[in-house]
Amino acid sequence: MKTSVRIGCGAGFSGDRLEPALVLTQQGALDYLVLECLAERTIALAQKRKRQDATLGYDPLLERRIESLLPHLLEKKVRLITNMGAANPLAAAQKIIAIAQRLSLSVTVAAVTGDDVFSLLSGSETALETGKPLTDSGLLVSANAYMGVDAILPALATDANIIITGRVADPSLFVSPLVHEFGWSLDDPDLLGQGTVIGHLLECAGQLTGGYFADPGMDVPGRKDVPDMAHLGHPFADVSADGTAVFGKVSGTGGMLTLATAKEQLLYEVMDPSCYITPDVVADFTQVRLIQTGLDQVRASGGRGQTRPNTLKVSVGYEAGFTGEGEISYAGSNALGRAKLAGAILQERLQDRFADLRVDYIGSTSVHRTNFGQYPDPYEIRLRVAGRATTAQQAALVGEEVEALYTNGPAGGGGARKYVHELVGIVSTLIDRNQLTPQLTLFQS
């Protein structure tokens, strides 16, 4: 048994950068590389792609990622665990085999399925967000349960180089190799709680190493400056059998790993810190101790937990219609005044046709819905109007009306743009975990 396992995280969302994972694989001396690429909505969109083409429905960047990583993963003997299977882990595994054959590489891929519970739901189950039946939200398009460590362990017991899953809880991607390597009991909530702390700190990749942290040029010099962000490195953790973890990054990469970056990530998206629910454990973050042990090196211990829940969360996608958007800019004297006039005109022209219409002033109040009344009017302002509709054609009316401001609106409007997007909404429900049967399928090149 290993005394220490090194796990790196090379992607924290589906659109994440490709280079940091390559650097980690080549220079990180990793045992495991995890790529976390699956947000709630990502899998619903992937289900829609799979419905149109049964060979699709996995991460759109899978091919590019695997092509660049695969030779190095095999050379350095790094096992890859990733949820890039999204709605179709089997097709993703076959795609990886095809890439390996093209590169004349020998690889074993384990696909983990069983998270797709669409056929198990009737639609009458209660949505946690609304308290009403799921089908009240709209036409359901997907339902994926968050699986845990127990679904991934059988794959780790094979000699698979790559383990590709659909929906599993993000921390479980990291906890499973720890359970596998150290023989942790699935009935030891304190170890699983500490493992979940490790997974939670790693799962957003660069967000632990100075990504999403920098705020330059503050009054106290260097307080939130981050070095060499262009070459931001992604993190790894050296984990001991007792769960203690020392986080670091490849030397020479940009970014930084400090108590401040670790604290921001520890609390990221956490509701009750004493009760962080995953399929593996109800983790308690309140006793976590973080210690800076060196440059770009932080040690974490003290995660605890209580026994895992009997239910699993299910993320349910539904068709939510279309959004239409339009934007146009005003600049110079009275820019905000002219933008507000344009906003009022559009409000009057569109309000009868859109139950849900939004007018925002980019440069002033568009992202916080207020400026707390403290800031002067800006030199330039961009009007943005958005509305929801049941059809794409109706949604397009918003952008059309914004564009028509050129000859039917205030003076000096410029740079009009219009967009229509299809919307997939997400609600959640719970399912008895015994209803799920995780499955393992092996592929070899």
Place this chain on the structure above:
Amino acid sequence: MTIKLYDIAHSRAGDKGNTLTLSLIPYKTEDYPLLRDQVTSEAVKQHLANIVAGDITRYELPNLPALQFVCQQALTGGVTTSLTMDTHGKSLSYALLEMSIESETD
């Protein structure tokens, strides 16, 4: 002396459906009592009145030290169907940091 939270603390926002989470982490450990005493859930609710429609719960993490705010009905329906620019509410950490408090030192 009136100061902004921005002067002594940092924050990261997160989202879960229509719920917004905001951490508040002092740069200096000795400023934690100031935050704990003045940045109550009621004070934050008042400060974010135009943003958060629902309840705000505050969790204290003295061992970090940090505060965590969980804000209900804060993302105009949530990331998947909201019509706002920042559907995740990711920029709202800096809305919290706009809040003013009284510093004891003049």
